[in-house]
Amino acid sequence: MSTTIKIGTQESPLSLWQANAVKQMLEKLGHKIEIVSLKSIGDFAQVLDNALLYNKIDIAVHSLNDVSTILPDGIVQAAVLKRGNFKDVLVFKNNEEFLSQRDAIIAVGNSRHRAQWLNRYPTHTIVDLSGDLNTQLQKLEDNNDWNAAIFSAAALGRLGLKPKDSINLDWMIPSPAQGAIIITTLKGNEEIREICADLNHEETEICTGIERAFLNLLDGDSSSPIGALTFIKEDEVTFKGVLLSPDGSKKIEVNRVEKLSNHHEIASYCADFVIERGGKSLMDSIARSSKQANIYSTKTLTTDQRLLFNENVIAESSDFVKISLNRIKPQVVRNPIDNVIIANKHSVEALLHNFSAAELQFKNIYCVGRRTKRLIEKRIGPVKHVEKSTKALAEYLVEYIDGIDITYFCGDSNEDELSTILSDNNIKVNKVEAYQIKYDAEKVEDSVEGVMFHSPLTIKSYLKENDSDKIAFCIGETTATEAKKKFKDVRAAKLPTVESIIDLVNENYT
Incomplete structure (x- = not known):
């Protein structure tokens, strides 16, 4: 070929080394070569692809493990050079004793390094390592609390930067095509493809x-x-x-x-x-x-529940309300009790944490919610009456309670509509704090468009750290009523289950 072959590459030291390696090989075959260094702020592979497509360069040189497995239309693999060192290498400071210790800090540049290291050393701390090779090595030297960093052996070796204090990680499986260099060109450029085939x-x-x-x-x-x-x-x-x-x-x-x-x-x-x-x-x-969340659940979701979301929903979750069960004094249940309100499942758990079901001699049990009713009847005894909300239950008891006092097993919430209504109607309420509530809200990301609320308490917790500018997806009408005090867009699930809220969310993202 009489004309000069233009090799496109990045300005980084490693990219230039690779381009020069190809240049020397082609010059030995008698070809004239010019290296064209291209600048980029974003995806450099795309910059080289565009340079090929617009005939600014004849061939592009890349690290093969950085190239997409599907090349753009019109661009083909012209040659793969003989592979160099495919291994990963650990560059350490001082000594290797940290490998046998519980705590260590390892710097990594990609998710594969992170995952394989944590699989082998799950108690170690991983920090991100960015920049070119010289910058990364300098960061390792400057950070006194780091024990080591992981690099590509081929990259360090090609630039002559491999330190003495380093070891090959023979147990770590490398990135696909690590250590290899690819040459790409236009599909229709038969002359260049024929020339590059000699380097394959x-x-x-x-x-x-x-x-x-x-x-x-x-x-x-x-x-x-x-x-x-x-x-x-x-x-x-x-x-x-x-x-x-x-x-x-x-x-x-x-x-x-x-x-x-x-x-x-x-x-x-x-x-x-x-x-x-x-x-x-x-x-x-x-x-x-890898995508930003657009839904946040104020109660931790199980793996099975996460799988119910459609492909347009990216959900994160955590427990915005944490419950700790109290010790209930034995004298509270020593004698039979005529009228009892068991507020929710947490009260059930607290009672059974302190006593056996046989010790709970309750004549009339009242509760809120069908799920709580089923739990009580399965583990303690029959429920005389159930209502959908605490207010409805209080109004029922004002009319139909057998007696003038009632024992109420509940949490430590200061706001208690049920006790207030009963007391105003001369019914004595003996409150027993069966559990304590701790608000533990997180600040949600700006990308979140909707929040799943599982109780009025999760709303109160959420608002301690966040604004009410999202869609409120609520587990039931009681929770929705609380949400309407602050949120403009409130939607209630058809059934009081997590799965039903997920259905509601999916409808919004169909």
């Missing part, structure tokens, strides 16, 4: 192709906590793959050995193996966790 390393192409196919079949990308490594020995191909949760608590591993002639089957077999063992739900949760 077939074994590396096969191995990285399997790893990237595995990544693609799991719907992963370079930011996913997925590791993959393939190597060829004689006539056999060996593959190791792993998918982890971001916190390292869950891990799905797969290993496969095939004849070289059957290497095309490895990626699909291994991806199916991972998916069948929970990989799909794990990847779905990873994808959802």
